[in-house]
Amino acid sequence: MLAARFSPNLREAGCDEAGRGCLAGPVVAAAVILPDSFTHRQLNDSKKLSAKARQQLRIIIEQEALDWAVAFVDNQEIDKINILKASFLAMHRAVEQLTRKPDLLLIDGNRFTPYPGIAHKCFVKGDGRFLAIAAASILAKTHRDEYMQQLDKKHPGYGWGKNMGYPTQAHRQALKTLGVTSYHRQSFQLLPRQYALF
Numbered sequence: 001m002l003a004a005r006f007s008p009n010l011r012e013a014g015c016d017e018a019g020r021g022c023l024a025g026p027v028v029a030a031a032v033i034l035p036d037s038f039t040h041r042q043l044n045d046s047k048k049l050s051a052k053a054r055q056q057l058r059i060i061i062e063q064e065a066l067d068w069a070v071a072f073v074d075n076q077e078i079d080k081i082n083i084l085k086a087s088f089l090a091m092h093r094a095v096e097q098l099t100r101k102p103d104l105l106l107i108d109g110n111r112f113t114p115y116p117g118i119a120h121k122c123f124v125k126g127d128g129r130f131l132a133i134a135a136a137s138i139l140a141k142t143h144r145d146e147y148m149q150q151l152d153k154k155h156p157g158y159g160w161g162k163n164m165g166y167p168t169q170a171h172r173q174a175l176k177t178l179g180v181t182s183y184h185r186q187s188f189q190l191l192p193r194q195y196a197l198f
Helices: 050-062 075-081 081-098 131-154 169-178
Strands: 010-016 025-031 066-072 102-107 119-123
Touching: 010 081, 010 131, 025 081, 025 131, 050 131, 066 081, 066 131, 075 081, 081 102, 102 131
Parallel strands: 010 102, 102 119
Antiparallel strands: 010 025, 025 066
């Protein structure tokens, strides 16, 4: 059972990201403030849920959250500043969009760049520990998946509608045969070194 709160007296926002290990597309983060009374027996780390369950929970979270926001950092920004900094930047952008200022950010992971004026706590596997982080993981994942499915229509052949830009065998094979798109992360090793991309 996931914990509803870390501190009962503070307004908490859960923060998480999706797409960190992808070869293509943005990294996407969400920040979610849930009501104190919020609970849902299915709510868990997005990676442990089916796509259908995530979509159903997304609707519930967006309807019932006190506040939520989703933010993107695209592949070009990732290449400029690196994926770790891009993940933190996406979380900062999500927090910045909240209309209610949290007192505390609950961060999934073991590191974070402090957000000005708001305290934070980091939790390894936090999306499996706190409802607000789990909710953020679901919004980040579903919004990113939706975006990658749209990109798949513009660039068919890479399987982004299914692999969402992750380094599957089919994705790497498409890179060998079709080449690199403007949505691929050039700072990542897109193919094993024995293959030439160009």
